[in-house]
Amino acid sequence: MTSEAIAQCLGTNPVVVRRTMGFLREAGIVSSGRGHAGGWRITADLTVVTLQQLHEALGEPAIFAIGNRTENPSCLVEQSVNAAMEDAFADAEALLLDRFAHVALADLVADFKRRHAETLKQKD
Amino acid sequence: MTSEAIAQCLGTNPVVVRRTMGFLREAGIVSSGRGHAGGWRITADLTVVTLQQLHEALGEPAIFAIGNRTENPSCLVEQSVNAAMEDAFADAEALLLDRFAHVALADLVADFKRRHAETLKQKD
DNA sequence: TTTCATGTAACAATAGATGTTATGATTCGA
DNA sequence: TCGAATCATAACATCTATTGTTACATGAAA
Numbered sequence: 001m002t003s004e005a006i007a008q009c010l011g012t013n014p015v016v017v018r019r020t021m022g023f024l025r026e027a028g029i030v031s032s033g034r035g036h037a038g039g040w041r042i043t044a045d046l047t048v049v050t051l052q053q054l055h056e057a058l059g060e061p062a063i064f065a066i067g068n069r070t071e072n073p074s075c076l077v078e079q080s081v082n083a084a085m086e087d088a089f090a091d092a093e094a095l096l097l098d099r100f101a102h103v104a105l106a107d108l109v110a111d112f113k114r115r116h117a118e119t120l121k122q123k124d
Numbered sequence: 125m126t127s128e129a130i131a132q133c134l135g136t137n138p139v140v141v142r143r144t145m146g147f148l149r150e151a152g153i154v155s156s157g158r159g160h161a162g163g164w165r166i167t168a169d170l171t172v173v174t175l176q177q178l179h180e181a182l183g184e185p186a187i188f189a190i191g192n193r194t195e196n197p198s199c200l201v202e203q204s205v206n207a208a209m210e211d212a213f214a215d216a217e218a219l220l221l222d223r224f225a226h227v228a229l230a231d232l233v234a235d236f237k238r239r240h241a242e243t244l245k246q247k248d
Numbered sequence: 249t250t251t252c253a254t255g256t257a258a259c260a261a262t263a264g265a266t267g268t269t270a271t272g273a274t275t276c277g278a
Numbered sequence: 279t280c281g282a283a284t285c286a287t288a289a290c291a292t293c294t295a296t297t298g299t300t301a302c303a304t305g306a307a308a
Contacts, residue, residue, distance in 0.1 A: 002253070009199050013298050018254065035306030038253040051208065055190075065189040066179075075133050076243065080235040084175065088223035092216045099212035111204040119200065126284070137267055142285065159275025162284045 002039040020058070027057035046109060051100035063093050126163040144182070151181030170233060175224035187217050 003014035003021070010017070021040055024030045029044045055061070067089060068082050127138035127145070134141070145164055148154045153168045179185070191213060192206050 004253085010193065010202070014254090015256090015299070016297065018256085019297095022255080032254060033306075034252080034254045034304075036252055036308060038306070040254095051212075062189045065186045069134065076236055076239045077232075078134070079239060080232045083235060084227045084232055085224075088175075088220055088227075091223065092220035095219050096212055096216035099215065100209075103208045103212075108201075108204045108208055111207060112200055115200045115203060128284085138285090139269090139287090140267065142287085143266095146286085156285060157275075158273075158283080158285045160277060160283055162275065164285095 001041070006040065023058050024054070027053070029053070029057060042105070044105075046106040047104050049105045051103045052097050055097070055100060063096060064089060125165070130164065147182050148178070151177070153177070153181060166229070168229075170230040171228050173229045175227045176221050177225075179221070179224060187220060188213060 003017040006017045006021075007014045021030060021032065025032055029042065029049055030040050031043045032038070032040050067085065070078060070082075073079055073082065127141040130141045130145075131138045142156075145154060145156065149156055153166065153173055154164050155167045156162070156164050191209065194202060194206075197203055197206065
């Protein structure tokens with residue numbers, strides 16, 4: 001599939017697609033080819049690659065949008081608040097990543113097939 | 125405590141402090157007074173107000189920094205990905221908020237006192 | 249050799265958060 | 279009553295991260 005086609009699916013730009021897919025290539029999950037019949041293809045085993053691995057491949061972007069204002073504040077009150085929140089955040093992150101680790105691409109394929117069959121049925 | 129003083133503690137601006145504290149006032153957690161001896165004071169019971177309530181008072185800002193690109197995508201693949209992630213996100217969010225619900229301001233005060241005592245001891 | 253595709257750098261646009269300035273309203277003490 | 283201290287709020291500015299765009303180079307295949 002070309003970057004152009006993927007970009008259209010996502011409503012974005014081919015260069016943006018290449019930017020992100022590049023990380024997946026570095027992780028060995030996809031490969032890219034140039035020229036005619038070029039584009040992106042999945043090279044990894046769909047039953048092995050998980051959402052967790054994708055997250056890791058994409059550079060482990062920050063999971064939470066809220067959190068500490070300062071990492072090591074001099075204010076003791078802020079220190080207490082940070083400490084109280086950090087435990088909770090760590091546990092929530094662990095839970096999320098564990099869930100992600102149990103979703104393989106093959107699971108997504110299976111779900112997609114179900115949706116696709118449903119869509120075809122609707123057209124009758 | 126004045127907005128000015130709080131702003132200095134946080135390394136920010138008094139107006140920014142008022143903006144945020146205004147939400148806490150609406151929730152009845154703090155009150156503000158003008159003029160001499162004015163400023164902010166906590167009106168709620170410290171053993172009752174939790175981090176969860178603060179989160180709610182602040183308008184329940186989005187917890188996650190990652191997630192769906194599109195809420196209701198027409199792309200079936202994206203739909204499958206979204207569905208797989210949403211469950212995990214929901215559970216992680218529930219866990220986080222439950223943790224927050226079990227941290228009262230009084231707990232923060234206790235932790236602060238411990239830190240404060242420790243700081244004084246260090247000075248010897 | 250032409251066409252189609254990625255690779256990549258540089259730059260632009262956008263949006264959201266944060267910071268700032270300015271002005272008005274209120275309270276309290278002298 | 280006056281003046282200083284303080285919040286209330288609107289308007290505007292700045293910052294930052296993401297996302298989008300343009301341009302050009304590189305490589306592969308018909």
